[in-house]
Amino acid sequence: MTSLLSIQGLQVDIATPGGTLQAVKNLNLDVQRGETHCIVGESGCGKSITALAMIGLLPEKARITAGSILFEQQNLACLNEAGLSNLRGNRMAMIFQEPMTCLNPTLTIGTQLTEGFLRHGKGNRKAAYERAIMLLEKVGISAADKRFHQYPYSLSGGLRQRVMIAMALMCEPDLIIADEPTTALDVTVQAQILATLSELKSEMGLSLIVITHDLGVVARIADNVTVMYAGEAVETGTVSQVFGNPGHPYTVGLQKSVVGSADRDSQRLSVIPGRVPSLVGGLTGCRFRNRCPHAIPKCAEADIDMSELEADHTYRCLRNVSAGRPEMTGGVL
Numbered sequence: 001m002t003s004l005l006s007i008q009g010l011q012v013d014i015a016t017p018g019g020t021l022q023a024v025k026n027l028n029l030d031v032q033r034g035e036t037h038c039i040v041g042e043s044g045c046g047k048s049i050t051a052l053a054m055i056g057l058l059p060e061k062a063r064i065t066a067g068s069i070l071f072e073q074q075n076l077a078c079l080n081e082a083g084l085s086n087l088r089g090n091r092m093a094m095i096f097q098e099p100m101t102c103l104n105p106t107l108t109i110g111t112q113l114t115e116g117f118l119r120h121g122k123g124n125r126k127a128a129y130e131r132a133i134m135l136l137e138k139v140g141i142s143a144a145d146k147r148f149h150q151y152p153y154s155l156s157g158g159l160r161q162r163v164m165i166a167m168a169l170m171c172e173p174d175l176i177i178a179d180e181p182t183t184a185l186d187v188t189v190q191a192q193i194l195a196t197l198s199e200l201k202s203e204m205g206l207s208l209i210v211i212t213h214d215l216g217v218v219a220r221i222a223d224n225v226t227v228m229y230a231g232e233a234v235e236t237g238t239v240s241q242v243f244g245n246p247g248h249p250y251t252v253g254l255q256k257s258v259v260g261s262a263d264r265d266s267q268r269l270s271v272i273p274g275r276v277p278s279l280v281g282g283l284t285g286c287r288f289r290n291r292c293p294h295a296i297p298k299c300a301e302a303d304i305d306m307s308e309l310e311a312d313h314t315y316r317c318l319r320n321v322s323a324g325r326p327e328m329t330g331g332v333l
């Protein structure tokens, strides 16, 4: 089956005053039609840069230096701005963590909802209005016509995020990329928004990529998951494979950090000792080795390839291969 989105060997470098920062390295990721794929990892692991590369919105100093991002066979890494802007908001859309950074405070919700629809030539003003109202209702906003004419500041954070979801759906995209869509919301609203996203995904046959550091979000909505660490994918597979039979010590650490967290409701990743290494300059070998209880000198010698643990479940760890998966569940991170 051809993937809707297929990322192969993606590398994104960012020019910084201290040197080149390798934000994403040799990333492979496939998303099928109708799939929800979560990308999970701590802050600074390259999740957002991956998402921004997919949608062609990388920061000024960042550039794709290797690899391809095939969206329905078209390589987005080679598209110019006109080509990308034709896809953005149309075939693929993005939902950000904080809607206020995307919503224009000086324009009504309705103007912002219909702008992309009209720009992409999806229909006239009447069709745009009708679709906007239909979607506002679908995402759970009552008194849709009243909201249509309001400005963003009149809405709560949860309602603004619902508006962002409606906006993402205006042009009937095939793929929605949501970067920490519920992080800024309280737990109850989070659950409601995730449920809405999942329902709409099924109803509209969308594919969803959800970037998160929250394993609770992954458990609720994902079919497949990619665990990222320091710019690399370290494990990928179905949710039950990756969290039921983890191959990488970092995945084990993520799970333990949730179990050990005092704040169980929010399921934040907080207790893996140590930090993500600086990604500036050349990094060789396993990037997790300084925090890994299973590390051996060989982990530092050369970059480690992904290995197959079972069908469709891969991980990037030398020790599992060479030492027959040493006490992975017994190690203390």
Ligand SMILES: Nc1ncnc2c1ncn2[C@@H]1O[C@H](COP(=O)(O)OP(=O)(O)OP(=O)(O)O)[C@@H](O)[C@H]1O
Pocket (backbone or CB within 6 Å): 014, 016, 021, 023, 041, 042, 043, 044, 045, 046, 047, 048, 049, 050, 059, 061, 213, 279
């Ligand atoms: N505009 C930028 N300029 C310089 N470095 C950047 C920029 N944006 C991201 N980075 C760096 O790229 C790396 C990956 O960052 P990214 O934002 O993708 O991580 P993340 O996993 O999404 O983390 P978070 O959850 O905090 O957003 C980090 O080292 C980060 O400091």
